[in-house]
């Protein structure tokens with residue numbers, strides 16, 4: 001019920017209450033007034049009759065008393081005037097007129113006890129008031145009763161009954177009551193209308209404010225209150241309108257800025273305020289994410305954090321991150337949040353021909369959520385996490401529903417632009433059912449990706465710089481500095497696994513001659529070719545380091561002495577057979593000498609073992625070159641530290 005209706009009903013109730021009370025009071029007053037006034041009239045009439053009868057007795061015309069009474073009832077509103085005689089008077093003066101004996105019980109009672117009686121009555125619809133009053137013998141006055149009547153003082157001599165019509169009195173009283181009630185009713189009506197006029201703007205403004213607040217709770221601040229008055233209520237409306245304008249303008253500005261950053265305005269059907277707040281929260285979280293990843297050490301750490309974020313914040317359980325690896329290659333960095341996992345959601349040919357990845361090729365997001373099949377390199381699959389499926393599908397889900405859930409067959413790929421080129425590609429994978437939800441999240445994920453891009457770029461540069469410091473520029477092999485940095489973890493791993501490291505120190509025989517005969521460029525070519533040859537001869541877990549000019553160090557992990565000697569021999573043989581092509585035509589054959597030492601077998605310290613490998617190499621050289629020599633303690637002169 002509205003405020004206006006409530007107040008109107010209250011005013012009407014108060015008015016009716018006043019009118020009813022007034023009516024009751026008026027009727028009661030009328031009755032009391034009628035009683036008092038009629039009693040007085042009856043008493044006056046009775047006194048007149050008594051005086052007249054006394055005068056008639058003195059003047060000897062008492063016989064004419066009936067005419068007097070008959071003429072008396074001709075008086076307006078006097079309906080009856082009757083006198084009855086008591087038995088005492090009848091005894092003294094004889095029976096009176098026929099009408100002078102008691103006509104009813106009231107008169108008889110008054111004659112007996114001498115007490116006046118009054119009553120209201122109705123006769124033929126006419127309201128009447130009747131009074132029967134006794135005449136009591138008294139010795140007071142001149143003449144007095146006892147001068148004629150031979151009775152005791154105080155005896156009842158007779159009674160007079162006077163009956164008055166109250167019709168006119170009632171009519172007048174009712175007219176007065178109706179007039180006063182009507183007057184008060186009109187005044188009350190005017191008061192109600194006036195009050196309503198005053199209260200209406202309050203009610204309207206309150207109703208309008210109620211509507212506005214409801215709209216504002218839905219994020220809509222466009223509504224305004226009509227300013228109906230210039231008083232306090234009008235001021236409330238005006239101030240509310242200003243506040244709403246301010247909020248609307250502020251929300252629009254925030255929304256516009258947020259739209260600029262996310263590339264998508266808040267959904268029209270959504271609560272604008274809520275949607276904007278969520279977007280602002282998303283941006284704040286993205287900014288926090290950026291400051292966190294800035295402190296991460298490596299790109300891998302960043303990708304790992306991003307994978308966890310996709311899963312926890314955006315419920316994206318399947319995703320891939322690919323990184324440009326050379327001009328035409330991509331490398332799978334993280335798949336379904338696992339660093340270093342194999343390419344799962346794309347044709348593996350994107351790894352060797354990066355152009356087959358649409359996002360990498362175009363540099364634009366690829367929306368396979370709304371356009372399934374847009375990228376032929378995408379490989380939809382089945383969800384290999386049954387526990388998660390149960391969780392998402394719920395216990396009552398149908399088999400068909402489960403199957404639909406278990407088929408992530410929609411994707412959205414976001415290229416990450418670094419230095420104007422696609423440096424990485426983030427691939428989000430979901431089911432057809434979940435696609436609309438993910439599509440809603442994509443702008444926010446893109447904000448994270450945008451925040452991540454410069455950080456990845458910086459990390460990539462740092463890693464490249466660091467990498468270049470740890471690699472030999474000519475051969476691309478790791479250098480001595482790398483060994484210095486890596487050696488501790490190498491030793492720790494060997495100790496933890498209780499395995500041996502084999503150190504193979506290699507050196508080209510008579511390499512100086514190559515330089516001297518063919519020039520440095522040919523010498524470089526030979527060194528590069530040798531590096532490639534060595535790389536191909538080794539396992540992925542082995543380390544190949546360009547240790548010095550034409551000196552190379554091979555570290556075989558988890559190796560035995562026999563194994564190391566076999567590998568060294570094979571390498572020596574393969575190089576001896578290899579024909580290095582010389583720019584400009586012709587071939588060149590070279591041999592190598594190899595020194596082998598075992599860690600920790602030969603020495604407890606790595607660097608000492610390395611020295612031993614060098615000693616063995618020296619022995620191989622001095623023994624005629626093109627051979628593999630295993631270090632023996634007698635090759636080392638402990639006195640002066642030289643061999």
Ligand SMILES: Nc1nc2c(ncn2[C@@H]2O[C@H](COP(=O)(O)OP(=O)(O)OP(=O)(O)O)[C@@H](O)[C@H]2O)c(=O)[nH]1
Nearest residue numbers: 507508509510511512513515520521523524549550
């Ligand atoms: N072209 C080229 N030559 C290099 C490079 N680094 C070192 N050398 C040369 O490698 C040669 C090494 O020669 P030496 O250490 O005297 O020995 P060698 O001629 O190989 O003979 P042995 O080692 O005793 O069999 C030197 O002439 C260096 O200038 C390089 O990066 N490029």
